[in-house]
Amino acid sequence: MHKPRQQHEQHRLVGQVAAWCLPGLIMAPEPQSSSPRPCHSYYTVGYALLPSKVSSVVQPSLVALAAEREVRLVAVDVTRPLAEQGPFDLLVHKMYGRAWRAQLEEFSAVHPSVPVVDAPAAIDRLLDRATMLNAVSGLSASVGVGVPRQVVVNGADPNDLPVLGALRFPLIAKPLAVDGSAESHEMRLVYRRDGLRGLRGLRAPLVLQEFVNHGGVLYKIYVLGDRATCVSRGSLPDVPQNRLLDVDTEPSVPFANISNQPLPDAANGADMPPAGFVDEVARGLRRALGLHLFNFDMIRESEEHGCGRYFIIDINYFPGYAKMPGYESALTDFFLEMLPATPVHAQLGPGSGLDIEARKLDPGPGIGLRKVESDRAQA
Numbered sequence: 001m002h003k004p005r006q007q008h009e010q011h012r013l014v015g016q017v018a019a020w021c022l023p024g025l026i027m028a029p030e031p032q033s034s035s036p037r038p039c040h041s042y043y044t045v046g047y048a049l050l051p052s053k054v055s056s057v058v059q060p061s062l063v064a065l066a067a068e069r070e071v072r073l074v075a076v077d078v079t080r081p082l083a084e085q086g087p088f089d090l091l092v093h094k095m096y097g098r099a100w101r102a103q104l105e106e107f108s109a110v111h112p113s114v115p116v117v118d119a120p121a122a123i124d125r126l127l128d129r130a131t132m133l134n135a136v137s138g139l140s141a142s143v144g145v146g147v148p149r150q151v152v153v154n155g156a157d158p159n160d161l162p163v164l165g166a167l168r169f170p171l172i173a174k175p176l177a178v179d180g181s182a183e184s185h186e187m188r189l190v191y192r193r194d195g196l197r198g199l200r201g202l203r204a205p206l207v208l209q210e211f212v213n214h215g216g217v218l219y220k221i222y223v224l225g226d227r228a229t230c231v232s233r234g235s236l237p238d239v240p241q242n243r244l245l246d247v248d249t250e251p252s253v254p255f256a257n258i259s260n261q262p263l264p265d266a267a268n269g270a271d272m273p274p275a276g277f278v279d280e281v282a283r284g285l286r287r288a289l290g291l292h293l294f295n296f297d298m299i300r301e302s303e304e305h306g307c308g309r310y311f312i313i314d315i316n317y318f319p320g321y322a323k324m325p326g327y328e329s330a331l332t333d334f335f336l337e338m339l340p341a342t343p344v345h346a347q348l349g350p351g352s353g354l355d356i357e358a359r360k361l362d363p364g365p366g367i368g369l370r371k372v373e374s375d376r377a378q379a
Protein backbone atom coordinates (compact mmCIF):
# COMPACT_ATOMS: atom_id res chain seq x y z
CA MET A 1 0.00 0.00 0.00
CA HIS A 2 2.76 2.45 0.91
CA LYS A 3 5.07 1.46 -1.88
CA PRO A 4 4.22 4.08 -4.52
CA ARG A 5 4.81 6.90 -2.03
CA GLN A 6 8.09 5.41 -0.89
CA GLN A 7 9.30 5.02 -4.44
CA HIS A 8 8.33 8.58 -5.19
CA GLU A 9 10.37 9.77 -2.19
CA GLN A 10 13.34 7.76 -3.33
CA HIS A 11 13.20 9.25 -6.83
CA ARG A 12 12.93 12.72 -5.37
CA LEU A 13 16.14 12.07 -3.43
CA VAL A 14 17.94 10.97 -6.59
CA GLY A 15 16.84 14.19 -8.22
CA GLN A 16 18.05 16.33 -5.35
CA VAL A 17 21.45 14.80 -5.14
CA ALA A 18 22.10 14.70 -8.86
CA ALA A 19 21.01 18.34 -9.09
CA TRP A 20 24.20 19.53 -7.39
CA CYS A 21 26.25 18.96 -10.46
CA LEU A 22 23.91 20.35 -13.06
CA PRO A 23 24.36 24.08 -13.78
CA GLY A 24 21.23 26.19 -13.41
CA LEU A 25 19.40 23.75 -11.13
CA ILE A 26 18.61 24.45 -7.48
CA MET A 27 21.23 22.82 -5.33
CA ALA A 28 19.64 20.95 -2.44
CA PRO A 29 20.74 20.04 0.12
CA GLU A 30 23.50 22.64 0.15
CA PRO A 31 26.98 21.11 0.64
CA GLN A 32 28.80 22.85 3.51
CA SER A 33 32.04 23.35 1.58
CA SER A 34 33.40 26.91 1.45
CA SER A 35 35.19 26.23 -1.86
CA PRO A 36 32.96 24.30 -4.27
CA ARG A 37 34.95 21.83 -6.33
CA PRO A 38 34.42 21.29 -10.01
CA CYS A 39 31.84 18.69 -10.87
CA HIS A 40 34.31 16.42 -12.63
CA SER A 41 36.29 15.62 -9.48
CA TYR A 42 33.32 13.96 -7.75
CA TYR A 43 33.09 10.29 -7.04
CA THR A 44 29.65 8.76 -7.21
CA VAL A 45 28.58 6.20 -4.63
CA GLY A 46 25.35 4.45 -5.59
CA TYR A 47 23.24 3.11 -2.75
CA ALA A 48 20.42 0.59 -3.05
CA LEU A 49 18.52 0.65 0.23
CA LEU A 50 14.93 0.39 1.36
CA PRO A 51 13.23 3.77 1.91
CA SER A 52 13.29 3.39 5.71
CA LYS A 53 17.05 2.84 5.62
CA VAL A 54 17.53 5.77 3.25
CA SER A 55 15.73 8.10 5.61
CA SER A 56 17.64 6.87 8.65
CA VAL A 57 21.15 6.70 7.17
CA VAL A 58 21.29 9.03 4.17
CA GLN A 59 20.66 12.14 6.23
CA PRO A 60 21.47 15.66 4.98
CA SER A 61 24.43 15.75 7.40
CA LEU A 62 25.96 12.68 5.71
CA VAL A 63 25.20 13.93 2.21
CA ALA A 64 26.79 17.31 3.02
CA LEU A 65 29.92 15.89 4.62
CA ALA A 66 30.45 13.43 1.78
CA ALA A 67 29.99 16.27 -0.74
CA GLU A 68 32.66 18.32 1.03
CA ARG A 69 34.98 15.43 0.44
CA GLU A 70 34.00 15.09 -3.22
CA VAL A 71 31.75 12.09 -2.82
CA ARG A 72 28.16 12.33 -3.98
CA LEU A 73 25.57 9.81 -2.89
CA VAL A 74 23.06 8.74 -5.50
CA ALA A 75 20.08 6.46 -4.92
CA VAL A 76 19.92 3.49 -7.26
CA ASP A 77 16.50 3.09 -8.84
CA VAL A 78 15.94 -0.60 -8.23
CA THR A 79 12.98 -0.65 -10.60
CA ARG A 80 15.30 0.05 -13.55
CA PRO A 81 18.21 -2.02 -14.85
CA LEU A 82 21.29 -1.18 -12.82
CA ALA A 83 23.51 -1.44 -15.87
CA GLU A 84 21.68 1.56 -17.37
CA GLN A 85 22.35 3.77 -14.36
CA GLY A 86 25.44 5.54 -13.13
CA PRO A 87 28.25 5.85 -13.75
CA PHE A 88 29.05 4.64 -10.24
CA ASP A 89 32.47 4.43 -8.62
CA LEU A 90 31.20 2.27 -5.77
CA LEU A 91 27.93 0.50 -4.97
CA VAL A 92 26.60 -0.25 -1.49
CA HIS A 93 23.38 -2.15 -0.95
CA LYS A 94 20.96 -3.85 1.41
CA MET A 95 18.18 -5.28 -0.70
CA TYR A 96 16.56 -8.67 -0.56
CA GLY A 97 15.53 -11.02 -3.36
CA ARG A 98 16.88 -12.82 -6.38
CA ALA A 99 16.06 -10.14 -8.92
CA TRP A 100 18.37 -7.70 -7.15
CA ARG A 101 21.14 -10.29 -6.93
CA ALA A 102 20.82 -10.94 -10.65
CA GLN A 103 21.08 -7.21 -11.32
CA LEU A 104 24.29 -6.99 -9.29
CA GLU A 105 25.86 -9.95 -11.09
CA GLU A 106 25.03 -8.45 -14.44
CA PHE A 107 26.39 -5.05 -13.37
CA SER A 108 29.67 -6.54 -12.13
CA ALA A 109 30.12 -8.51 -15.33
CA VAL A 110 29.87 -5.27 -17.32
CA HIS A 111 31.76 -3.09 -14.80
CA PRO A 112 34.26 -5.36 -13.06
CA SER A 113 36.29 -2.40 -11.78
CA VAL A 114 33.45 -0.98 -9.67
CA PRO A 115 33.57 -2.36 -6.10
CA VAL A 116 30.25 -3.72 -4.85
CA VAL A 117 29.98 -3.68 -1.06
CA ASP A 118 29.26 -6.36 -0.01
CA ALA A 119 29.20 -9.65 -1.90
CA PRO A 120 25.65 -11.10 -1.85
CA ALA A 121 26.84 -14.60 -0.93
CA ALA A 122 28.57 -13.21 2.16
CA ILE A 123 25.51 -11.16 3.16
CA ASP A 124 23.31 -14.26 2.79
CA ARG A 125 25.01 -15.92 5.77
CA LEU A 126 23.61 -13.19 8.01
CA LEU A 127 20.07 -13.81 6.81
CA ASP A 128 19.86 -17.08 8.72
CA ARG A 129 20.33 -17.14 12.50
CA ALA A 130 21.92 -20.59 12.34
CA THR A 131 24.67 -19.64 9.87
CA MET A 132 25.22 -16.05 11.08
CA LEU A 133 27.02 -17.17 14.24
CA ASN A 134 29.22 -19.81 12.56
CA ALA A 135 31.91 -17.24 12.00
CA VAL A 136 32.21 -16.74 15.77
CA SER A 137 33.23 -20.37 16.39
CA GLY A 138 36.47 -19.83 14.52
CA LEU A 139 37.28 -16.90 16.83
CA SER A 140 36.46 -18.27 20.24
CA ALA A 141 39.66 -20.16 20.96
CA SER A 142 42.00 -17.27 20.23
CA VAL A 143 39.84 -14.28 21.10
CA GLY A 144 37.70 -15.51 23.99
CA VAL A 145 34.16 -14.98 22.76
CA GLY A 146 31.46 -17.56 22.21
CA VAL A 147 27.86 -18.05 21.16
CA PRO A 148 25.01 -19.33 23.36
CA ARG A 149 24.03 -22.95 22.68
CA GLN A 150 21.18 -23.21 20.23
CA VAL A 151 19.16 -25.64 18.08
CA VAL A 152 17.00 -25.16 15.00
CA VAL A 153 13.43 -26.49 15.18
CA ASN A 154 10.85 -26.64 12.45
CA GLY A 155 7.81 -26.22 14.59
CA ALA A 156 7.21 -25.48 18.19
CA ASP A 157 5.21 -28.19 19.83
CA PRO A 158 5.93 -30.86 22.43
CA ASN A 159 6.98 -33.30 19.68
CA ASP A 160 10.03 -31.15 19.13
CA LEU A 161 11.18 -31.58 22.69
CA PRO A 162 13.80 -34.25 21.90
CA VAL A 163 15.75 -31.75 19.78
CA LEU A 164 16.27 -29.59 22.83
CA GLY A 165 18.97 -32.03 23.93
CA ALA A 166 21.06 -30.48 26.65
CA LEU A 167 19.73 -26.90 26.28
CA ARG A 168 18.91 -25.27 29.60
CA PHE A 169 15.98 -22.94 30.27
CA PRO A 170 15.32 -20.08 29.92
CA LEU A 171 15.47 -20.09 26.11
CA ILE A 172 14.85 -17.42 23.51
CA ALA A 173 12.85 -18.47 20.47
CA LYS A 174 13.87 -16.50 17.36
CA PRO A 175 12.69 -16.89 13.77
CA LEU A 176 15.48 -18.54 11.78
CA ALA A 177 15.15 -16.20 8.80
CA VAL A 178 16.19 -12.56 8.99
CA ASP A 179 14.68 -10.84 5.99
CA GLY A 180 13.98 -7.30 7.11
CA SER A 181 10.35 -8.12 7.99
CA ALA A 182 8.79 -7.25 11.36
CA GLU A 183 8.08 -10.98 11.92
CA SER A 184 11.78 -11.81 11.79
CA HIS A 185 12.27 -9.73 14.97
CA GLU A 186 9.33 -11.28 16.91
CA MET A 187 10.69 -13.44 19.71
CA ARG A 188 9.67 -15.22 22.89
CA LEU A 189 11.44 -15.74 26.15
CA VAL A 190 10.57 -19.28 27.27
CA TYR A 191 10.94 -20.05 30.96
CA ARG A 192 9.99 -23.73 30.94
CA ARG A 193 8.94 -26.60 28.70
CA ASP A 194 5.23 -25.85 28.64
CA GLY A 195 6.18 -22.43 27.25
CA LEU A 196 7.16 -24.12 23.99
CA ARG A 197 3.47 -24.52 23.16
CA GLY A 198 3.18 -20.76 22.94
CA LEU A 199 5.63 -20.63 20.07
CA ARG A 200 3.15 -21.54 17.37
CA GLY A 201 2.48 -17.85 16.82
CA LEU A 202 6.08 -17.30 15.70
CA ARG A 203 7.23 -17.83 12.17
CA ALA A 204 8.84 -21.28 11.79
CA PRO A 205 11.48 -22.54 11.49
CA LEU A 206 12.87 -21.22 14.74
CA VAL A 207 16.12 -21.09 16.63
CA LEU A 208 15.91 -21.94 20.32
CA GLN A 209 18.85 -20.28 22.00
CA GLU A 210 19.92 -20.38 25.64
CA PHE A 211 19.24 -17.10 27.41
CA VAL A 212 22.40 -15.82 29.12
CA ASN A 213 21.97 -13.58 32.18
CA HIS A 214 24.00 -10.47 31.39
CA GLY A 215 22.89 -7.70 33.75
CA GLY A 216 20.54 -6.09 31.21
CA VAL A 217 23.37 -4.47 29.22
CA LEU A 218 24.10 -5.14 25.57
CA TYR A 219 27.12 -3.95 23.58
CA LYS A 220 26.47 -3.06 19.96
CA ILE A 221 29.61 -2.90 17.87
CA TYR A 222 29.30 -1.08 14.55
CA VAL A 223 31.87 -2.16 11.96
CA LEU A 224 32.78 -0.05 8.93
CA GLY A 225 35.70 -1.68 7.16
CA ASP A 226 38.60 -1.56 9.59
CA ARG A 227 36.82 0.65 12.14
CA ALA A 228 34.76 -0.65 15.07
CA THR A 229 32.68 1.52 17.41
CA CYS A 230 31.12 0.06 20.55
CA VAL A 231 28.00 1.53 22.19
CA SER A 232 25.99 0.17 25.12
CA ARG A 233 22.22 -0.37 25.12
CA GLY A 234 19.58 -1.70 27.48
CA SER A 235 18.64 -5.34 27.08
CA LEU A 236 16.44 -8.00 28.68
CA PRO A 237 16.86 -8.17 32.47
CA ASP A 238 18.35 -11.23 34.17
CA VAL A 239 16.00 -14.13 34.87
CA PRO A 240 16.25 -15.31 38.48
CA GLN A 241 16.30 -19.06 39.04
CA ASN A 242 13.04 -19.01 41.04
CA ARG A 243 11.19 -17.55 38.01
CA LEU A 244 11.84 -20.81 36.14
CA LEU A 245 10.13 -22.86 38.84
CA ASP A 246 7.13 -20.61 39.47
CA VAL A 247 4.23 -22.42 37.77
CA ASP A 248 1.83 -19.57 38.62
CA THR A 249 3.55 -17.29 36.10
CA GLU A 250 3.43 -17.22 32.30
CA PRO A 251 5.57 -20.04 30.83
CA SER A 252 6.76 -17.72 28.01
CA VAL A 253 6.51 -14.03 27.10
CA PRO A 254 6.74 -12.31 23.71
CA PHE A 255 9.04 -9.40 22.86
CA ALA A 256 10.37 -7.66 19.77
CA ASN A 257 12.85 -4.97 18.73
CA ILE A 258 14.27 -4.25 22.12
CA SER A 259 17.91 -3.78 21.13
CA ASN A 260 17.59 0.00 20.86
CA GLN A 261 16.47 0.52 24.44
CA PRO A 262 18.41 3.14 26.39
CA LEU A 263 20.58 1.82 29.17
CA PRO A 264 18.67 1.31 32.46
CA ASP A 265 19.84 3.71 35.22
CA ALA A 266 21.22 0.85 37.31
CA ALA A 267 23.51 -0.17 34.45
CA ASN A 268 24.81 3.32 33.70
CA GLY A 269 28.20 2.72 35.26
CA ALA A 270 28.64 -0.62 33.49
CA ASP A 271 32.16 -1.18 32.19
CA MET A 272 32.58 -1.18 28.44
CA PRO A 273 34.52 -4.13 27.03
CA PRO A 274 38.23 -3.28 26.55
CA ALA A 275 38.82 -1.45 23.24
CA GLY A 276 41.58 -3.85 22.17
CA PHE A 277 39.26 -6.81 22.66
CA VAL A 278 36.44 -5.15 20.71
CA ASP A 279 38.83 -4.41 17.84
CA GLU A 280 40.14 -7.94 17.80
CA VAL A 281 36.66 -9.49 17.72
CA ALA A 282 35.54 -7.04 15.03
CA ARG A 283 38.61 -7.73 12.89
CA GLY A 284 38.22 -11.49 13.27
CA LEU A 285 34.53 -11.36 12.34
CA ARG A 286 35.14 -9.06 9.40
CA ARG A 287 37.68 -11.52 8.00
CA ALA A 288 35.62 -14.62 8.73
CA LEU A 289 32.46 -13.13 7.24
CA GLY A 290 34.14 -11.35 4.33
CA LEU A 291 31.97 -8.30 5.04
CA HIS A 292 32.71 -4.61 5.50
CA LEU A 293 29.40 -3.20 6.78
CA PHE A 294 27.72 -4.85 9.76
CA ASN A 295 27.20 -4.66 13.49
CA PHE A 296 27.13 -7.35 16.12
CA ASP A 297 25.46 -7.58 19.52
CA MET A 298 27.60 -8.84 22.37
CA ILE A 299 26.70 -9.54 26.00
CA ARG A 300 28.81 -10.38 29.02
CA GLU A 301 27.59 -13.17 31.26
CA SER A 302 26.77 -11.91 34.77
CA GLU A 303 29.45 -12.96 37.22
CA GLU A 304 26.94 -14.20 39.80
CA HIS A 305 25.53 -16.64 37.18
CA GLY A 306 28.73 -17.55 35.35
CA CYS A 307 32.29 -16.43 34.88
CA GLY A 308 31.95 -13.23 32.85
CA ARG A 309 32.39 -14.73 29.37
CA TYR A 310 31.44 -12.69 26.33
CA PHE A 311 28.81 -14.02 23.90
CA ILE A 312 27.81 -12.78 20.47
CA ILE A 313 24.06 -13.16 20.00
CA ASP A 314 23.29 -11.37 16.72
CA ILE A 315 25.05 -10.00 13.62
CA ASN A 316 23.21 -7.57 11.33
CA TYR A 317 24.09 -6.47 7.82
CA PHE A 318 24.14 -2.70 7.10
CA PRO A 319 22.66 -1.66 10.45
CA GLY A 320 21.30 1.75 11.44
CA TYR A 321 24.64 3.58 11.31
CA ALA A 322 23.04 6.91 12.16
CA LYS A 323 22.79 5.66 15.74
CA MET A 324 26.58 5.56 15.93
CA PRO A 325 28.25 8.78 17.10
CA GLY A 326 30.16 10.48 14.25
CA TYR A 327 28.69 8.14 11.65
CA GLU A 328 28.88 10.74 8.89
CA SER A 329 32.64 10.98 8.90
CA ALA A 330 33.12 7.24 9.55
CA LEU A 331 30.93 6.35 6.57
CA THR A 332 32.56 8.95 4.31
CA ASP A 333 36.04 7.71 5.29
CA PHE A 334 34.91 4.20 4.48
CA PHE A 335 33.65 5.23 1.03
CA LEU A 336 36.95 6.99 0.31
CA GLU A 337 38.91 3.90 1.32
CA MET A 338 36.87 1.69 -0.99
CA LEU A 339 36.90 4.04 -3.96
CA PRO A 340 39.40 3.50 -6.78
CA ALA A 341 42.18 6.06 -7.34
CA THR A 342 40.36 7.84 -10.19
CA PRO A 343 36.63 8.47 -10.67
CA VAL A 344 35.23 6.30 -13.46
CA HIS A 345 34.09 9.24 -15.56
CA ALA A 346 37.51 10.92 -15.28
CA GLN A 347 39.09 7.75 -16.65
CA LEU A 348 36.94 8.23 -19.73
CA GLY A 349 37.87 11.86 -20.25
CA PRO A 350 36.05 15.19 -19.97
CA GLY A 351 32.36 15.23 -20.76
CA SER A 352 31.86 11.51 -20.51
CA GLY A 353 30.43 11.49 -17.01
CA LEU A 354 26.88 10.75 -18.04
CA ASP A 355 27.71 8.65 -21.07
CA ILE A 356 26.56 5.18 -20.21
CA GLU A 357 27.44 3.69 -23.59
CA ALA A 358 31.01 4.98 -23.40
CA ARG A 359 31.32 3.59 -19.90
CA LYS A 360 30.55 0.08 -21.07
CA LEU A 361 33.96 0.18 -22.80
CA ASP A 362 35.72 0.76 -19.49
CA PRO A 363 38.36 -1.97 -19.35
CA GLY A 364 39.37 -1.34 -15.67
CA PRO A 365 41.02 -4.03 -13.55
CA GLY A 366 38.70 -6.66 -12.06
CA ILE A 367 38.01 -5.50 -8.52
CA GLY A 368 34.22 -5.63 -8.53
CA LEU A 369 32.21 -8.43 -6.92
CA ARG A 370 35.03 -10.83 -7.73
CA LYS A 371 37.55 -8.71 -5.78
CA VAL A 372 35.33 -8.59 -2.71
CA GLU A 373 34.68 -12.37 -2.97
CA SER A 374 38.38 -13.10 -3.33
CA ASP A 375 39.25 -10.88 -0.34
CA ARG A 376 36.81 -13.03 1.58
CA ALA A 377 38.39 -16.26 0.39
CA GLN A 378 41.87 -15.03 1.35
CA ALA A 379 40.77 -13.81 4.77
Ligand SMILES: Nc1ncnc2c1ncn2[C@@H]1O[C@H](COP(=O)(O)OP(=O)(O)OP(=O)(O)O)[C@@H](O)[C@H]1O
Binds near residue numbers: 184234235257259297
Ligand atom coordinates in the same frame (compact mmCIF):
# COMPACT_ATOMS: atom_id res chain seq x y z
N1 LIG B 1 21.00 -15.57 24.10
C1 LIG B 1 20.57 -14.43 24.63
N2 LIG B 1 20.75 -14.20 25.95
C2 LIG B 1 20.30 -13.05 26.51
N3 LIG B 1 19.62 -12.11 25.86
C3 LIG B 1 19.42 -12.29 24.54
C4 LIG B 1 19.88 -13.46 23.87
N4 LIG B 1 19.51 -13.37 22.58
C5 LIG B 1 18.85 -12.21 22.44
N5 LIG B 1 18.78 -11.55 23.62
C6 LIG B 1 18.09 -10.28 23.87
O1 LIG B 1 17.07 -10.17 22.89
C7 LIG B 1 17.32 -9.05 22.03
C8 LIG B 1 16.93 -9.38 20.60
O2 LIG B 1 17.67 -10.50 20.13
P1 LIG B 1 18.35 -10.50 18.70
O3 LIG B 1 19.40 -9.45 18.69
O4 LIG B 1 18.77 -11.87 18.38
O5 LIG B 1 17.11 -10.06 17.82
P2 LIG B 1 16.98 -9.13 16.55
O6 LIG B 1 15.55 -8.92 16.29
O7 LIG B 1 17.78 -9.74 15.46
O8 LIG B 1 17.65 -7.76 17.05
P3 LIG B 1 18.02 -6.45 16.19
O9 LIG B 1 16.83 -5.57 16.31
O10 LIG B 1 19.26 -5.92 16.88
O11 LIG B 1 18.31 -6.92 14.80
C9 LIG B 1 18.80 -8.76 22.21
O12 LIG B 1 19.09 -7.42 21.93
C10 LIG B 1 19.00 -9.09 23.68
O13 LIG B 1 18.49 -8.04 24.48
Ligand SMILES: O=P(O)(O)O[C@H]1[C@H](OP(=O)(O)O)[C@@H](OP(=O)(O)O)[C@@H](O)[C@@H](O)[C@@H]1OP(=O)(O)O
Binds near residue numbers: 052094220318319
Ligand atom coordinates in the same frame (compact mmCIF):
# COMPACT_ATOMS: atom_id res chain seq x y z
O1 LIG C 1 16.22 0.18 11.56
P1 LIG C 1 17.64 0.58 11.68
O2 LIG C 1 18.12 1.44 10.57
O3 LIG C 1 17.97 1.12 13.02
O4 LIG C 1 18.53 -0.74 11.56
C1 LIG C 1 18.17 -2.01 12.05
C2 LIG C 1 17.98 -2.86 10.84
O5 LIG C 1 16.80 -2.42 10.19
P2 LIG C 1 16.67 -2.05 8.63
O6 LIG C 1 17.96 -2.38 7.94
O7 LIG C 1 15.54 -2.89 8.17
O8 LIG C 1 16.38 -0.59 8.61
C3 LIG C 1 17.79 -4.31 11.15
O9 LIG C 1 17.81 -4.98 9.91
P3 LIG C 1 16.95 -6.26 9.57
O10 LIG C 1 17.45 -7.35 10.46
O11 LIG C 1 15.51 -5.90 9.88
O12 LIG C 1 17.19 -6.50 8.13
C4 LIG C 1 18.93 -4.83 12.02
O13 LIG C 1 20.12 -4.70 11.30
C5 LIG C 1 19.00 -3.97 13.28
O14 LIG C 1 20.03 -4.48 14.07
C6 LIG C 1 19.28 -2.52 12.93
O15 LIG C 1 19.30 -1.73 14.11
P4 LIG C 1 20.67 -1.44 14.89
O16 LIG C 1 21.31 -2.78 15.16
O17 LIG C 1 21.53 -0.58 14.05
O18 LIG C 1 20.24 -0.75 16.13
